[in-house]
Amino acid sequence: MSRVLPDPTVLDSVRAWLLAQARAWRAEHAPDMAAVSCWRARFLATIAAAGPVPALGSPAWVALPDTDPRKTAAAVGPAVAYLIDNTQAVIESRLRGELAAIDHAVVARIRTASWDLSGAQDWRHAAHCPSHADLVRRRSQAVCVRCGAEHGFTDTHCPGCGRGGTPEQIRAEATASWTTPTVPHRRVA
Structure with missing residues (x-):
């Protein structure tokens, strides 16, 4: 582990x-599960000659003296199981499963x-x-301002x-309509 601290x-x-510190700590403190399994098998093989191993916490286990190796052998199985359940790979797998279940629940809620x-x-x-066909037809049609015909x-x-013509004809018609009065002016006498 590095003793030099970052900025x-x-x-x-x-x-x-x-x-990096977490990886180094895990690598240094991670149990060697193969070695633990081998030791457990050897330990239980030596205890087998002493007789049956009672279940941990059972009345038969409580009745055994503290010096009896079968009492320790009953605790080895749960201890190894606990150790296996708390390895990094198992924790990551369990966390992945929990997150996937949460994701599925969220997707189901969104779908609902x-x-x-x-x-x-x-x-x-x-x-x-x-419809699309109506929109296409409307876009290709013009409506006359004067009579409303398409x-x-x-x-x-x-x-x-008959209104229309070229842009120049339309411009000339508009100019003429602006300059020509529609209502004759009355002369004031």
């Missing part, structure tokens, strides 16, 4: 240092909420919306009232 103002270096929301909405109005954008004149 505390640089968070990335502090995180890297802490991870989505169904509830879609069930609460009246989707019948969607049938009254214009005609294609490429048509130069409205088929209903």
Whole structure:
């Protein structure tokens, strides 16, 4: 383990240092499960000659004297099981399983909420919306301001009232309508 501390103002270096310290500690203090299993097998083989090993905490186990090796042998099985259950790999696997269960529960809740929301909405109005074909047709049609008749954008004149023409003709017509009074002026005498 490194005795040199990182610069505390640089968070990335502090995180890297802490991870390295944790890895080094785990490597130094991690039990050798193969060695533990071999020792357990040898220990239980030597105890087998002394007689049956009672279950830990049972009345037969309590009745054994503290110096009896069978009393210790009854505690070896649960101790090794506890050691195996608390290794890094088992903890990571258990945590992965718990997180996956939480993820599945969240997805299920979101799916249920989505169904509830879609069930609460009246989707019948969607049938009254214009279809894609209607939108395409509308985009290719123009409506005459004067008579309200629909005609294609490429048509130069409205088929209903004849209004239209080239942009120059439309401009000339508009200019003439602005300069020509529609109501005759009355002369004041």
